[in-house]
Amino acid sequence: MYRTHNNGQLRAADINKEVTLSGWVQKTRDKGFMVWVDLRDRYGITQLIFDEERTSKEVMDQCTKLGREFVIQVKGTVIERESKNPNMPTGDVEILVSELLILNESKTPPFTIEDETDGGEDLRMKYRYLDIRRKPVRENLIFRHKVAIAVRNYLSTEGFIEVETPYLIKSTPEGARDFVVPSRMNEGQFYALPQSPQTFKQLLMVGGLDKYFQIVKCFRDEDLRADRQPEFTQIDCEMAFVDQEDILNVFEGLTRHLLKEINGVEISEFPRITYDQAMAKYGNDKPDIRFGMEFGELNKVTQHKDFGVFNQAELVVGIAVPGGNRFTRKEIDKLIDWIKRPQVGALGMIYSRCNDDGTYKSSVDKFYDQEDLAKWAEVTDAKAGDLICVLSGDKNKVRTQLSALRMHLAEELGLRKSDEFAPLWVVDFPLLEWDEETERYHAMHHPFTSPKPGQLELLDTNPGEVKANAYDLVLNGNEIGGGSIRIHDKKTQALMFDYLGFTPEEANAQFGFLMDAFQYGAPPHGGLAFGLDRLVAILGGQETIRDFIAFPKNNSGRDVMIDAPAPIDAKQLEELNLAVTLSKK
């Protein structure tokens, strides 16, 4: 038997017990006549003591050979510690060692395996198995496990069945590039790894399973913007005979359950706003509503004076920064520099200080009097002591810029509190999105999303205005899930493919199987998917998904530990009948 107890288990009540423990040497403190060793495993740390007077010479000698991360087994007696450590669950006791067995030696690890390590990100990723021995990483993985189990239990209780769908499939267009896998048995042909199980879960509804879920890996070959992973995990769901309301209710229930179970937070009904409202109020379809600073549109109260910049703008819009009047001129200039950076791209910013005595002082006093500025304050809901920041220009651009400023200020002012949770549904997304590059409409969610009833006709006259039965769940400024009610008849689906620029032949070659299935009594259905990695990170009070993934990839999509991706050898290429020509780039 390797152990009678784990290293997080022993307490004062165990004093005098003979125990066997195994684990890793976290550190040793050697006073010559006495040696202390911190023995670690997943469950905690227990202190061992080797004492010249009470431990045999042989064991004393042996213990001087111990290095960091050696794997050992000890036998000994639980004794009361002289200087107790109230910060450790096992801090009342230590083990007076009588036998020591080195189970495996260890090279000196490249970084310290402690809560606060001296190892940088790259080094820790290269030796991730050592990083996982550290408590913060281990606890994140355990936390993820808890969330996943809570999800499974909840959905299973609600009657959902977890069904696995294949990884080697044909492309599902969801806006990203596919990862592809060559087929040895079918020369010149490739599988695609699923961007999501979208078409399969719809086919499961045609198959009559009624309520499906799966905690599943999805693969998207995207340029990795900050905090994205090429393979990530979704809680993927689909239901038959439902409308949007049914889906929102079930998954609001799931989210509420998780917040309660995992975070002990009770949240009543989630607010719902339309996509159009979200864009107008926050300039963003995933607004963080933990704080205010809602947009106030100022066209009406600014475009009656001679200020050309505002008069020519499609949109003049502002936010009231709480307490912002205390910003110095220098601080405001810094803000202006911040929004002028190419990443944000604003041309400038007008502001109005809301003084405590109820007067205003703006950067455009030449054009606007106190009465005008009072109206700005009314529209932006500014109070005495606030600062009104105003941007103007092209509607869509200005909204994005002001949204960036709103988030930046919230961060600076400490308004994005990680222990506060503010979920909301954003509904009624547009069906289509104009793509400047290809100069055509794309499905905003995916091509299987149904338009709102009665809006199909609008596709011919005003495609950008058509709204979809599509919804997102947003938590603390992050989209954690999204889905839609699907098209379930062949005719509408074919029409949709046509609008999206597929010829009937292309649509048939790519999605014939789905349209065929729709001819055999497909029920009305819909669903959604939550990003598990992001959900776990937010519930865990952090924003980096990498911290909650056992073996994540870096920003270039590399696993630096196993060194992937990598070339394959000539024999494998030959078997696949593939030749590799490297581009000259």
Ligand code: ASP
């Ligand atoms: N397949 C979609 C996605 O991955 C989710 C859904 O529509 O259910 O975003």
